Amino acid sequence: xxxxxxxxxxxxxxxxxxxxxxxxxxxxxxxxxxxxxxxxxxxxxxxxxxxxxxxxxxxxxxxxxxxxxxxxxxxxxxxxxxxxxxxxxxxxxxxxxxxxxxxxxxxxxxxxxxxxxxxxxxxxxxxxxxxxxxxxxxxxxxxxxxxxxxxxxxxxxxxxxxxxxxxxxxxxxxxxxxxxxxxxxxxxxxxxxxxxxxxxxxxxxxxxxxxxxxxxxxxxxxxxxxxxxxxxxxxxxxxxxxxxxxxxxxxxxxxxxxxxxxxxxxxxxxxxxxxxxxxxxxxxxxxxxxxxxxxxxxxxxxxxxxxxxxxxxxxxxxxxxxxxxxxxxxxxxxxxxxxxxxxxxxxxxxxxxxxxxxxxxxxxxxxxxxxxxxxxxxxxxxxxxxxxxxxxxxxxxxxxxxxxxxxxxxxxxxxxxxxxxxxxxxxxxxxxxxxxxxxxxxxxxxxxxxxxxxxxxxxxxxxxxxxxxxxxxxxxxxxxxxxxxxxxxxxxxxxxx
Amino acid sequence: xxxxxxxxxxxxxxxxxxxxxxxxxxxxxxxxxxxxxxxxxxxxxxxxxxxxxxxxxxxxxxxxxxxxxxxxxxxxxxxxxxxxxxxxxxxxxxxxxxxxxxxxxxxxxxxxxxxxxxxxxxxxxxxxxxxxxxxxxxxxxxxxxxxxxxxxxxxxxx
Numbered sequence: 066x067x068x069x070x071x072x073x074x075x076x077x078x079x080x081x082x083x084x085x086x087x088x089x090x091x092x093x094x095x096x097x098x099x100x101x102x103x104x105x106x107x108x109x110x111x112x113x114x115x116x117x118x119x120x121x122x123x124x125x126x127x128x129x130x131x132x133x134x135x136x137x138x139x140x141x142x143x144x145x146x147x148x149x150x151x152x153x154x155x156x157x158x159x160x161x162x163x164x165x166x167x168x169x170x171x172x173x174x175x176x177x178x179x180x181x182x183x184x185x186x187x188x189x190x191x192x193x194x195x196x197x198x199x200x201x202x203x204x205x206x207x208x209x210x211x212x213x214x215x216x217x218x219x220x221x222x223x224x225x226x227x228x229x230x231x232x233x234x235x236x237x238x239x240x241x242x243x244x245x246x247x248x249x250x251x252x253x254x255x256x257x258x259x260x261x262x263x264x265x266x267x268x269x270x271x272x273x274x275x276x277x278x279x280x281x282x283x284x285x286x287x288x289x290x291x292x293x294x295x296x297x298x299x300x301x302x303x304x305x306x307x308x309x310x311x312x313x314x315x316x317x318x319x320x321x322x323x324x325x326x327x328x329x330x331x332x333x334x335x336x337x338x339x340x341x342x343x344x345x346x347x348x349x350x351x352x353x354x355x356x357x358x359x360x361x362x363x364x365x366x367x368x369x370x371x372x373x374x375x376x377x378x379x380x381x382x383x384x385x386x387x388x389x390x391x392x393x394x395x396x397x398x399x400x401x402x403x404x405x406x407x408x409x410x411x412x413x414x415x416x417x418x419x420x421x422x423x424x425x426x427x428x429x430x431x432x433x434x435x436x437x438x439x440x441x442x443x444x445x446x447x448x449x450x451x452x453x454x455x456x457x458x459x460x461x462x463x464x465x466x467x468x469x470x471x472x473x474x475x476x477x478x479x480x481x482x483x484x485x486x487x488x489x490x491x492x493x494x495x496x497x498x499x500x501x502x503x504x505x506x507x508x509x510x511x512x513x514x515x516x517x518x519x520x521x522x523x524x525x526x527x528x529x530x531x532x533x534x535x536x537x538x539x540x541x542x543x544x545x546x547x548x549x550x551x552x553x554x555x556x557x558x559x560x561x562x
Numbered sequence: 563x564x565x566x567x568x569x570x571x572x573x574x575x576x577x578x579x580x581x582x583x584x585x586x587x588x589x590x591x592x593x594x595x596x597x598x599x600x601x602x603x604x605x606x607x608x609x610x611x612x613x614x615x616x617x618x619x620x621x622x623x624x625x626x627x628x629x630x631x632x633x634x635x636x637x638x639x640x641x642x643x644x645x646x647x648x649x650x651x652x653x654x655x656x657x658x659x660x661x662x663x664x665x666x667x668x669x670x671x672x673x674x675x676x677x678x679x680x681x682x683x684x685x686x687x688x689x690x691x692x693x694x695x696x697x698x699x700x701x702x703x704x705x706x707x708x709x710x711x712x713x714x715x716x717x718x719x720x
Contacts, residue, residue: 230579230630230633231629232579232583232626232627232629232630232633233579233582233630235622235625235626235629235630236582236583236586236623236626236627236630238622238626239586239590239619239620239622239623239626240623242619242622243593243616243619243620243623246615246616246619250608250612250615252608252609252610252612253605253606253607253608253612255602255603255604255605255606255608255612256602256603257598257601257602257603257612257613257616258597258598258601258602258616259601260601281661285653285657288684288687288688289649289653289657456688456690457688458684458685458688458689458690459685459690459695459699461684461685461688462680462681462682462684462685462699462700462703463681463703463707465680465681465684466677466680466681466703466704466707467707469664469668469673469677469680470673470707470711470719473719473720474711474717474719479665479668479669479720482665482668482669482720483665486661486662486664486665489657489661490654490657490658490661493653493654493657494654497650498578498582500582512615512619515615516615519614519615519618520609520610520614520615523609523610523614524609524610550629554629554633
């Protein structure tokens with residue numbers, strides 16, 4: 066566990082003006098991106114990652130963390146003002162936020178969303194700061210066989226939790242793993258599945274695959290299925306009372322915010338369950354616990370508070386599995402993992418031990434991001450509200466051009482652009498077939514990290530699966546993973562899916 | 563009798579899941595027996611075969627494909643796969659042609675002109691009708707990105 070000197074050194078690293086500036090810029094970008102319907106945090110992180118190549122790891126990760134946190138806050142803006150959630154997890158916010166805005170209380174709703182978000186996010190960050198180091202100590206005790214088994218188990222957990230069907234999740238995961246196996250082998254750089262193209266000898270670039278499947282695929286899908294993206298409905302301007310949120314209003318919703326923050330943190334720490342689920346559970350828990358459940362959905366401030374606290378508290382918690390065992394819990398964490406690797410930082414059990422200073426600097430950057438969210442959100446919610454009115458028909462060309470630019474300048478050149486286009490089509494196909502994109506991306510990022518402990522496990526067990534009996538923990542994880550998939554599939558069948 | 567009854571109820575099973583599952587199985591088997599061995603270099607001193615990881619992934623694909631197909635047999639919810647097939651195929655073909663042309667143009671004509679075309683076409687497809695906005699944004703977006711990356715950040719674009 067890092068000493069107090071390492072922790073302080075990390076904090077000081079993060080608090081330099083340049084690093085603070087990058088975090089603040091990240092938060093501003095995140096709020097703007099979240100505020101634009103059709104864009105979201107993971108998309109922005111995928112697009113922006115190539116731009117961070119020329120930065121050192123801390124400002125780069127601080128910038129990306131800022132985007133992650135800012136986009137969660139920003140997603141509520143169009144949900145409240147236009148009944149159009151900027152991000153999927155803000156959909157529940159619209160249930161109460163938009164009716165409030167229609168009554169001229171958009172300012173009140175926006176501020177409740179902002180303060181709830183920041184409260185939830187800060188709670189989740191405190192949990193992350195507290196448990197990450199002890200958990201990584203435990204993780205350090207596990208060997209490669211157990212590590213390989215835990216990664217398999219994580220994919221089974223994610224497959225069973227995301228999407229309709231666990232086996233679909235596993236098909237998507239296998240596809241992602243297979244694509245990650247393209248390129249040279251880690252052991253002796255033997256070319257594998259390169260089909261004679263030396264350009265992909267280092268493997269498929271995450272930027273092209275990620276942006277193609279996640280961003281370009283989504284744009285093609287939305288454009289193909291929605292007739293007119295050049296329209297939007299805007300709530301009326303708020304009256305004098307509707308602009309302000311009083312402290313007593315915040316205090317009366319605090320119990321709801323605290324409950325949602327705890328729900329979001331627990332959900333965020335489990336790989337695979339995203340902020341959308343957290344928001345839904347947080348909202349329904351608040352409704353069940355309320356003395357006036359009938360008010361929910363009609364423009365109730367507690368509804369906004371419950372949703373926003375829950376979805377924001379996922380942010381910090383989903384870094385727990387990433388920083389302790391190297392497993393990204395959701396797609397944002399997967400892109401962060403990719404960005405960390407690109408910057409020469411490999412998350413996993415040894416990260417806090419070997420790079421404790423950087424980890425605590427990232428934690429401090431997260432705290433700075435929360436503060437920036439509070440200040441930027443407080444000052445400019447109405448300004449960001451104007452951005453929310455930008456139509457998708459204007460946003461999409463910029464995003465497509467940024468994807469092409471990112472794929473090109475990230476070192477992929479024309480090959481990167483070609484792969485981007487190919488994976489854009491793949492992304493569309495995956496959406497049509499209702500394959501879970503998130504699992505595909507996580508598996509693609511995780512594949513390279515899985516291969517190494519897996520190879521070590523094969524050596525340690527002499528390629529004999531029965532040797533696993535000597536590794537009971539690994540065996541338990543493998544059996545649990547398989548059992549989880551089967552139980553989850555059977556459970557869904559019984560519930561009619 | 564039971565198998566015959568199953569055939570009678572074929573319309574009720576989830577054909578989408580079965581089709582995806584079978585495709586995954588076939589693709590996985592093709593990978594294991596043909597594609598991976600043909601496309602992997604020889605091991606020199608490595609203790610683990612370079613094919614090991616890829617083959618393991620292919621076997622997981624086969625296993626999950628079987629699982630999906632079997633689950634599809636017992637699922638009575640029709641899936642989207644066989645709906646709007648022509649529409650999805652048309653979108654795929656149009657997107658492939660469009661993106662293919664964009665990649666080709668990006669390489670041979672350059673970022674600015676291609677960027678202008680991409681912006682114009684995307685905005686038009688997205689339903690933008692205001693001609694001034696169409697032309698203005700189509701010129702401004704690629705020019706701004708080009709200035710930001712190529713000129714200011716010195717990262718040359720095609």
